[in-house]
Amino acid sequence: MKSFRKELWFSTPTRRAYINITPQVEQCLVESGINDGLLLCNAMHITASVFINDDEAGLHQDLDAWLEKLAPHAPVSQYRHNVGEDNADGHMKRSVMGREVVVAVTKGKLDVGPWEQIFYGEFDGRRKKKVLVKIIGE
């Protein structure tokens, strides 16, 4: 069994952001030399997400507005977590979108559908945060 591990770092200028990280994840796979197995990609912070969806700007605006409706940021005083913090909504938004994706690796490629793109979802940005890529296989 071969194994590969790499951290990817992100710092977004805005509180919320959606970044297509598929090229970086594909680069990890190339570096790993792994041809067949499973790839885990997860946020290492609890107000961020790694998810798979469409790379379409309108959809990202829709997702952002929808998440803000499901778990509004303001008023921050509505959340008990916000004692010296203001990111309770980020924990909820990330719960909806999920922490991680597991992707099959086949013939040295990400074994994904034609429209599947891997995104970093940031819900409490403006600081450095990291994503883990772990691959096991042969």
Add this chain to the structure above:
Amino acid sequence: MKSFRKELWFSTPTRRAYINITPQVEQCLVESGINDGLLLCNAMHITASVFINDDEAGLHQDLDAWLEKLAPHAPVSQYRHNVGEDNADGHMKRSVMGREVVVAVTKGKLDVGPWEQIFYGEFDGRRKKKVLVKIIGE
């Protein structure tokens, strides 16, 4: 390490549908000859889901009504993604239900609880779409 890969295809007559695919996934496991490891089952389309829940028709009606309340289909004009499309809500419903499940394989069986059943959740059907089953182990 052994590895197995198979695509399952679905085409539902309705926009939304919930199909118990546990028998097909179990059949993949038999074909794989893998006795111990991990099984990934994921939608390869971004308006569909693979999830685990109860095989009970009332619950599926409840889930469907609940998802429609959280992310309504109509009016389609409320979503910026719907430029020449009408499936923005499907992207959101799938975000709630998740893209994939990872299931343990033990002694040649899906290592699941007594009520756990694997479902394909369709949120923009009426066309052929596929699910990936990938198994690694020994």
Add this chain to the structure above:
Amino acid sequence: MKSFRKELWFSTPTRRAYINITPQVEQCLVESGINDGLLLCNAMHITASVFINDDEAGLHQDLDAWLEKLAPHAPVSQYRHNVGEDNADGHMKRSVMGREVVVAVTKGKLDVGPWEQIFYGEFDGRRKKKVLVKIIGE
């Protein structure tokens, strides 16, 4: 490839509960002797969740109130699943929070971020239910 499997059992006195199970999962990893690989931790019941978030009591109160707003328990008659049962909302709450987490194992440790803690989320408690820990690697 090495493999490890263990069930963890929980019985909460309340309908809903959030329990930090990171120490038990770490203990499984020690018992496994696995140094590098992937760890799956999943609820084996369909009204429970395993998720990763912050171990902060205010946040857990926020998550609980938020889940109750998204998928209210009462009136139980609003759900078709509740024929002789009253836990339809638990199926929905668990859908939001997710069934499972997959965590990288590196150098014999859970390869997680500084604030990542693994939780058992119970949405229909007051009876014995189990969580599966499965680890594969070397």
